[in-house]
Amino acid sequence: MSDLLAARSQMAMSLGFHILFAVVGIGMPVLMVVAEQRYRKTGDRLCLDLAKRWAKGTAILFAVGAVSGTVLSFELGLLWPGFMEFAGPIIGMPFSLEGCAFFTEAIFLGIYLYGWERISARAHLFAGVMVAVSGAASGIFVVIANAWMNAPTGFTVVDGKLASVDPIAGMLNPMAFQQTLHMTLASYAATGFAVAGIHAFLLLFDRQNAFHRRALAIALLVGAPAAVLQPLSGDLSARVVARYQPAKLAAMESHFKTGTRVPLVIGGWPDMETGETRYAIRIPGGLSFLATHDFNAEVAGLDQFPRDEWPHVPIVHTAFQIMVGLGTCMALIALWAGVLAIRQRDLCSNVWLLRALALAAPMGFIAIEAGWTVTEVGRQPWIVYGVLRTADAVTPMPGLVVPFLGFTLLYCFLGVMVAWLLYRQIIRSPRPTEWSRIYTPAGAARA
Amino acid sequence: MPDVTLAGVIAALLALSLNAYVLFAGADFGGGVWDLLATGPRRGRQREIIGHAIGPIWEANHVWLILAIVITFSCFPPVFARLGTVLHIPLTLMLVGIVLRGSAFTFRSYDDERDTVQRRWGRIFAGASLVTPVLLGVCIGAIAAGRVRRLGRNATFSESFVDPWLTPFSLAVGLMTLTLFAHLAAVFLTLESTDRDIVEDFRTRALWSGAAVFAAAFGTLVIAPEQAPLMGVGLLGSTWAVPFHLATGAAATATLAALWWRRYHLARVAVGAQVSLIVWGWALAQYPFLIPPDLTVDGAASPDVTLRLVLIALGLGAVVLLPSLLYLFRVFKAAPSDSVRRVPKGEPGV
Numbered sequence: 001m002s003d004l005l006a007a008r009s010q011m012a013m014s015l016g017f018h019i020l021f022a023v024v025g026i027g028m029p030v031l032m033v034v035a036e037q038r039y040r041k042t043g044d045r046l047c048l049d050l051a052k053r054w055a056k057g058t059a060i061l062f063a064v065g066a067v068s069g070t071v072l073s074f075e076l077g078l079l080w081p082g083f084m085e086f087a088g089p090i091i092g093m094p095f096s097l098e099g100c101a102f103f104t105e106a107i108f109l110g111i112y113l114y115g116w117e118r119i120s121a122r123a124h125l126f127a128g129v130m131v132a133v134s135g136a137a138s139g140i141f142v143v144i145a146n147a148w149m150n151a152p153t154g155f156t157v158v159d160g161k162l163a164s165v166d167p168i169a170g171m172l173n174p175m176a177f178q179q180t181l182h183m184t185l186a187s188y189a190a191t192g193f194a195v196a197g198i199h200a201f202l203l204l205f206d207r208q209n210a211f212h213r214r215a216l217a218i219a220l221l222v223g224a225p226a227a228v229l230q231p232l233s234g235d236l237s238a239r240v241v242a243r244y245q246p247a248k249l250a251a252m253e254s255h256f257k258t259g260t261r262v263p264l265v266i267g268g269w270p271d272m273e274t275g276e277t278r279y280a281i282r283i284p285g286g287l288s289f290l291a292t293h294d295f296n297a298e299v300a301g302l303d304q305f306p307r308d309e310w311p312h313v314p315i316v317h318t319a320f321q322i323m324v325g326l327g328t329c330m331a332l333i334a335l336w337a338g339v340l341a342i343r344q345r346d347l348c349s350n351v352w353l354l355r356a357l358a359l360a361a362p363m364g365f366i367a368i369e370a371g372w373t374v375t376e377v378g379r380q381p382w383i384v385y386g387v388l389r390t391a392d393a394v395t396p397m398p399g400l401v402v403p404f405l406g407f408t409l410l411y412c413f414l415g416v417m418v419a420w421l422l423y424r425q426i427i428r429s430p431r432p433t434e435w436s437r438i439y440t441p442a443g444a445a446r447a
Numbered sequence: 448m449p450d451v452t453l454a455g456v457i458a459a460l461l462a463l464s465l466n467a468y469v470l471f472a473g474a475d476f477g478g479g480v481w482d483l484l485a486t487g488p489r490r491g492r493q494r495e496i497i498g499h500a501i502g503p504i505w506e507a508n509h510v511w512l513i514l515a516i517v518i519t520f521s522c523f524p525p526v527f528a529r530l531g532t533v534l535h536i537p538l539t540l541m542l543v544g545i546v547l548r549g550s551a552f553t554f555r556s557y558d559d560e561r562d563t564v565q566r567r568w569g570r571i572f573a574g575a576s577l578v579t580p581v582l583l584g585v586c587i588g589a590i591a592a593g594r595v596r597r598l599g600r601n602a603t604f605s606e607s608f609v610d611p612w613l614t615p616f617s618l619a620v621g622l623m624t625l626t627l628f629a630h631l632a633a634v635f636l637t638l639e640s641t642d643r644d645i646v647e648d649f650r651t652r653a654l655w656s657g658a659a660v661f662a663a664a665f666g667t668l669v670i671a672p673e674q675a676p677l678m679g680v681g682l683l684g685s686t687w688a689v690p691f692h693l694a695t696g697a698a699a700t701a702t703l704a705a706l707w708w709r710r711y712h713l714a715r716v717a718v719g720a721q722v723s724l725i726v727w728g729w730a731l732a733q734y735p736f737l738i739p740p741d742l743t744v745d746g747a748a749s750p751d752v753t754l755r756l757v758l759i760a761l762g763l764g765a766v767v768l769l770p771s772l773l774y775l776f777r778v779f780k781a782a783p784s785d786s787v788r789r790v791p792k793g794e795p796g797v
Contacts, residue, residue, distance in 0.1 A: 059553060060554070063550055064553070066506050066509060066510075067545055067546040067548075067550060068546065071546060073513055073517070074531070074538060076531075077520065078535050081531045081532050084527050085528040088521055088524030088527065088749060089749035089753040091521075092520060092524075092749065093753070095517045096521055096757050099764070100761070100768060102513065103507065103768050107768070107772055107774075110503040110504055110506060111774070111775055111778060113503065114502055115503075115778055115779075118778050165750045167753055167756050395532055395535065396532065397535045406543070414546070417550070421557055
């Protein structure tokens with residue numbers, strides 16, 4: 001394994017690990033706050049129990065997210081000193097704001113988790129809202145930094161160094177809005193669907209369990225609207241990619257030869273040598289329409305770019321198919337649940353919906369991993385699109401396969417532990433003793 | 448002092464966030480050390496107090512480090528690149544420590560109540576709390592000694608990536624960092640319990656670790672002139688050096704005296720002053736270098752427009768952060784951790 005590949009693998013693995021926790025850190029606080037708000041309003045103690053369990057889950061996931069995020073902030077320098085030395089002055093701005101937002105999130109999460117008995121009900125709910133808001137804000141700032149790597153603006157390059165730097169223009173880069181919108185919706189959809197799916201699965205065996213019913217309802221309330229909106233946000237993203245990163249779009253669509261009325265290629269396996277995509281379904285004019293909203297428009301293919309500026313087409317194409325496919329499934333399930341809810345049907349007695357939701361539990365997270373694969377692998381060979389190559393940014397340190405393997409093992413261990421803890425602490429429905437506590441008045445519970 | 452530049456102001460903020468990290472997160476790491484060294488009939492109780500004291504605040508305290516990193520790579524990118532390259536190995540090991548400390552602590556708080564499981568996570572938490580401060584100190588020692596230099600063209604692996612930090616001076620600084628964190632934690636912990644025996648336990652630990660800090664600091668100072676000439680000159684030769692050392696020594700003595708007479712609130716203030724003076728002593732001894740012998744505050748700084756914007760962002764952030772932090776500490780640190788004050792109405796307390 002070359003050092004460059006090891007560095008890229010370590011970064012990919014670290015990001016792929018961290019993003020799961022970051023997404024939960026954005027989505028879970030919303031669920032937690034909704035449950036607590038319901039309890040405050042209706043006095044439904046099941047909602048309080050849910051809020052407390054979700055808070056526990058958030059605590060575990062947030063801690064792992066915080067430390068794995070720290071690893072990433074160091075890895076920018078440990079693996080990509082060339083990139084940071086070049087780009088620090090311009091992407092430092094969103095990272096500084098992210099630092100402040102993350103700080104706020106950590107402070108209020110501490111207050112929320114440990115403050116149940118120390119502060120007033122209103123202050124507690126406010127702390128929860130602050131966690132949700134600052135969590136979303138910190139995600140948005142980080143994605144803005146990534147958007148700049150895709151569509152770098154706000155500088156000129158003189159002798160290989162940045163000149164006339166304008167960090168505000170860097171933050172307002174043309175990809176920033178589309179990418180942050182897509183990622184924020186993805187966070188809510190993935191978290192909502194994961195939680196809904198787990199409880200739907202458990203409801204299949206225990207249909208009347210009120211605990212799982214409440215959990216399912218709140219999770220869908222957060223996840224379903226986001227899942228329905230996500231394809232629209234995807235459409236916005238596709239058009240900016242077409243405009244600013246045509247090579248990435250061509251790789252996503254496995255589109256080799258420039259032409260007009262270009263078909264949308266669904267599935268299939270791209271052959272980099274012959275420039276053919278085998279075993280694919282083609283929708284005539286589909287890609288032209290997606291990229292420009294005109295069925296007859298010309299779309300640049302990979303043939304417009306030198307061979308050494310192509311991203312790895314099979315990976316990008318496949319990852320894109322996975323993301324779009326799973327996103328579509330989630331949107332359809334969300335619509336289905338929405339229609340049932342509008343007709344005032346009981347969602348939890350519809351076995352097929354429960355089955356579909358259970359099946360969809362991991363879809364959001366898989367789609368997010370696939371989506372980031374599209375963004376990051378699709379940008380290669382560039383670390384800053386069109387400006388700085390990844391190979392020129394990597395550290396001169398040899399033997400990078402060692403830290404790569406080390407962190408991989410560490411993260412595998414943590415992943416297994418987190419899954420085990422979540423199962424034991426949060427997912428399992430309350431034991432009979434806990435039920436009796438929930439249903440007895442507060443004063444009597446301690447007797 | 449020369450005129451104050453924008454970069455100088457940001458460098459001061461960098462020192463300030465490192466100061467806050469050492470003061471707050473340092474105490475959290477020190478708590479882990481005392482978890483490891485918990486002995487006697489009340490060791491279970493000691494561990495419990497430590498867990499309660501750290502629980503609500505360690506993540507917020509940890510963010511000071513992230514803030515320092517962000518300031519470094521936004522405002523002094525060559526410094527960040529140099530540190531990441533030359534100190535790759537100790538920084539990576541430190542990260543492993545940070546990851547294990549944080550996650551093991553959280554897992555211990557939420558995993559099975561059974562003793563064996565608790566002890567397993569506790570051991571990882573405590574071990575990582577012991578190793579991480581040493582590595583942090585090793586990195587600081589390497590910087591202070593002026594050994595984090597540009598990579599030589601034909602340098603071997605060991606010359607480039609190991610020799611800069613594997614030195615007696617770095618290890619001495621690492622050891623000093625560890626004793627300092629442990630001392631800090633023990634002093635803070637005297638205020639975390641209403642149980643007199645527990646308080647006495649932590650008082651004893653605070654006094655002993657205070658003596659260890661003196662020994663480690665003395666040892667570091669003795670080898671500094673030879674091992675870290677730049678630092679030695681700054682620490683011993685400048686005009687501000689003598690009053691600074693006197694102040695640090697006075698704060699350290701005040702801490703021990705306050706502990707001796709069981710004036711724990713006073714001891715907390717004094718030990719905070721002591722630790723802050725040490726951080727600022729290091730910062731001033733290096734000034735104007737961020738990484739001696741070649742990267743200076745002004746020379747390594749980003750363009751002014753970036754510095755100005757980061758300053759604005761941090762200013763805006765501070766408007767939200769400082770009141771929030773004060774609130775966090777007021778809620779959890781106004782009274783000992785084991786004397787939870789209940790809110791009379793509206794909270795059922797399941």
